[in-house]
Amino acid sequence: MAQRAGATLDSAEFATLTEPFRRELLAHCYRMLGSVDEAEDLVQETYLRAWRSHGGFEGRSSVRTWLYQIATNACLTALRHRSRRPLPSGLGGPGEDREPVPEPGPPVSWLQPVPDALVTPESGDPAAVAVSRESLRLALIASLQYLPARQRAVLILRDVLAFSADESAAILGTTAVAVKSSLQRARARLRDASPAAERVAEPTEPEARAVLDRYITAFENADAAALQRLLREDATLELLPSPVWYAGDEAAQTAVAGLGSPGDWRMIPTGANGQPAAAAAYRRGADGAYLAYGIVVLTATSTAIARITVFADPALLARFGFPPVHPAPAAG
Numbered sequence: 001m002a003q004r005a006g007a008t009l010d011s012a013e014f015a016t017l018t019e020p021f022r023r024e025l026l027a028h029c030y031r032m033l034g035s036v037d038e039a040e041d042l043v044q045e046t047y048l049r050a051w052r053s054h055g056g057f058e059g060r061s062s063v064r065t066w067l068y069q070i071a072t073n074a075c076l077t078a079l080r081h082r083s084r085r086p087l088p089s090g091l092g093g094p095g096e097d098r099e100p101v102p103e104p105g106p107p108v109s110w111l112q113p114v115p116d117a118l119v120t121p122e123s124g125d126p127a128a129v130a131v132s133r134e135s136l137r138l139a140l141i142a143s144l145q146y147l148p149a150r151q152r153a154v155l156i157l158r159d160v161l162a163f164s165a166d167e168s169a170a171i172l173g174t175t176a177v178a179v180k181s182s183l184q185r186a187r188a189r190l191r192d193a194s195p196a197a198e199r200v201a202e203p204t205e206p207e208a209r210a211v212l213d214r215y216i217t218a219f220e221n222a223d224a225a226a227l228q229r230l231l232r233e234d235a236t237l238e239l240l241p242s243p244v245w246y247a248g249d250e251a252a253q254t255a256v257a258g259l260g261s262p263g264d265w266r267m268i269p270t271g272a273n274g275q276p277a278a279a280a281a282y283r284r285g286a287d288g289a290y291l292a293y294g295i296v297v298l299t300a301t302s303t304a305i306a307r308i309t310v311f312a313d314p315a316l317l318a319r320f321g322f323p324p325v326h327p328a329p330a331a332g
Contacts, residue, residue, distance in 0.1 A: 009054060011051075014050075014051060014054060017063055018047065018050060018063060018067060021063070021064055021067050022043065022047075023118065023119055023120070023121060023122060024119075024121065024132075025043050025046060025067060025068070025071050026039055026040065026043050026118055026119055027114075027119040027132060027135075027136060028068065028071055028072070028075075028156065028161070029042045029043055029046075029071055029074075029075055030114045030119065030136070030141070031135065031136070031141060031144060031152075031156050031160065032072070032075040032076075032079070032144075032149075032152060032153065032156065033075060033078065033079070033082075033085070034084070034085035034111045034112065034141055034142075034144075034145055035085060035109070035111075035112045036112050036113070036114045036115070036118070036319060037112065037319075038078065039114070042071065042074050042075055042078060043071065045074050046067060046070045046071040046074055049070050049074070050066070050067060050070055053070075061167070061170060065163070065167055065170070065171065068157070068161070068163075068171055069170070069171040072153050072157070072171055072172065073171075073172075073173075075149075075153070076149050076150065076153060079149040080149070082109070083109065084145035084146065085109050085110060085111040085112070085145055086108065086110070086111060086142065086145060087110070087111050087138070087142045087238055087240070087245075087309065088238045088239075088240065088242065088243050088244060088245040089142075089236065089238060089245050090142055090145070090146075091108075091243055092243075094236065094245055094246050094247035094248075094250065094251075095244065095245075095246055095247070095250050108241075108243065110240050110241055110311075111138070111141060111142055111145065111240075112311065112313075112316070113138070113272040113273055113278070113295050113297055113309075113311055113316065114136060114272065114273055115270070115271070115272060115319055115320045115321070116133075116270075116271035116272060116273075116274060116276075117271070117320075117321065118319075119132065119136065120132060120133075120271075131160075132274065133274025133275075134274065135160045135274075136273045136274040137273055137274055137275065138273045138275065138297060138299070138309060139299070141273065143190055144156070144190075146189065146190065147186050147189055147190060150172070150182060151182050151183075151185060151186035151189065152186070153172060154168060154172070154179055154182040154183050154186055155183060155186040155187065155190070157171060157172075158179070158183050159183075159187075165179045165180055165183075203277075203300050203301055203302040204302070205276050207300070207302040207303075208275070208276045208277040208298075208300045209269070209276055209277070211230070211277055211298065211300040211301075211302075211303065211304065211305060212269055212276070212277040212278070212279060212298060212300070213269075214226065214230055215227070215230060215277070215279075215298060215305065216267045216269070216279055218230060218259075219259060219265050219267060220262070220263070220265050220266065220267065221262050222259040222260060222261055222262045222263075222264065223259075224256045224259060227252075227255060227256060227259065228252050228256065230304060230305055231251065231252050231255065231304065231305050231308075232301070232304045232305065232306050233248065234247065234248055234306075235247070235248070235251050235252065235304075235305055235306055235307060235308070236251050236306070236307045236308070237250075237251035237254055237255055237307075237308045237310075238307070238308070238309045238310065239254075239310045239312065240309070240310065240311050240312060240313070241312065241313070251308075255308060263284065264283060264284050265281060265282065265283060265284070265290075265293075266281075266282040266284075266290045266326045267279040267280065267281050267282070267296070268280045268282075268322060268326075270295070270320050270322075272295060272297045272320070273297060275297055275298065275299065275300075277297070277298035277299075277300040277305075278295065278296060278297045278298065279295070279296045280292075280295060280296075280317050280320055280322045281293040281294055281295070281296050281310075282325075282326040289325055289326075290325065290326030291314070291324065291325060291326075292314035292315075292317040292322070292323075292324045292325070293312060293314060294310060294311045294312040294313050294314060294316060294317070295310075295311045295313070295316045295317065295320060296308065296309070296310050296311075297309045297311070
């Protein structure tokens with residue numbers, strides 16, 4: 001930290017030193033919590049705690065490490081009283097008619113998507129952007145939810161953020177030996193207990209955008225044949241907040257059933273979880289206006305769709321920078 005130990009900064013100096021880390025801290029808290037809403041709250045809390053305590057910062061670590069220590073421990077505190085945030089595929093097999101959780105348990109808090117615009121590194125460095133995107137994929141975030149909170153923190157600090165064992169130990173207030181042991185258990189648990197992540201050929205961004213364009217065209221035109229051609233035979237479909245998900249023929253049939261009539265939907269391309277094949281969806285209401293419906297995230301290959309995850313939450317569109325009513329009038 002560019003100050004002598006124990007020195008007091010004014011607000012402008014504090015902002016200059018700490019603001020460059022805001023995006024990566026938001027991504028970190030999102031990986032820990034699975035919720036962009038909670039992650040933003042925890043980042044705000046991190047900066048408030050840092051401001052209140054910066055006079056006692058002794059400079060034995062970097063500003064970045066110091067902020068990660070505050071943020072990580074704030075997340076661990078928040079997770080003490082919260083259950084994991086799953087996707088429907090994490091609750092059982094495809095097509096199973098089930099309640100979200102056995103009674104009398106609380107309602108499920110679902111995993112949320114995160115807008116790329118909030119977490120993509122501002123530096124524009126291709127390597128940094130690639131790492132950020134890879135570590136924010138929906139499949140990975142869903143898998144991380146299976147880990148106990150401290151194991152999750154260790155795995156993220158070591159395998160995603162590349163902190164050393166000593167640095168991770170300092171952040172978590174433990175020993176390097178404990179960090180190494182926890183990391184081994186986290187990796188093993190992730191392999192054994194998490195749902196299998198999609199093993200698909202990662203498309204280039206232009207390829208993913210082409211797949212997204214075909215999906216949007218098929219949906220807006222209610223073209224069932226075009227949509228079916230676009231889906232892989234083993235494609236899966238998740239429609240949050242429903243706990244039921246679909247695979248194969250059932251996924252295709254359910255996706256087609258949602259098409260409605262030509263003109264019922266309008267979609268705007270966006271980016272979520274480092275997956276460029278994503279769209280903000282609007283559905284036509286009785287008065288003809290297109291109202292916010294939710295965010296659709298596609299896991300795509302270079303030519304097809306392997307997974308469709310629909311987050312049917314109109315409030316998410318504001319997070320992605322879109323208005324509650326589609327900005328363009330319907331054609332014709």
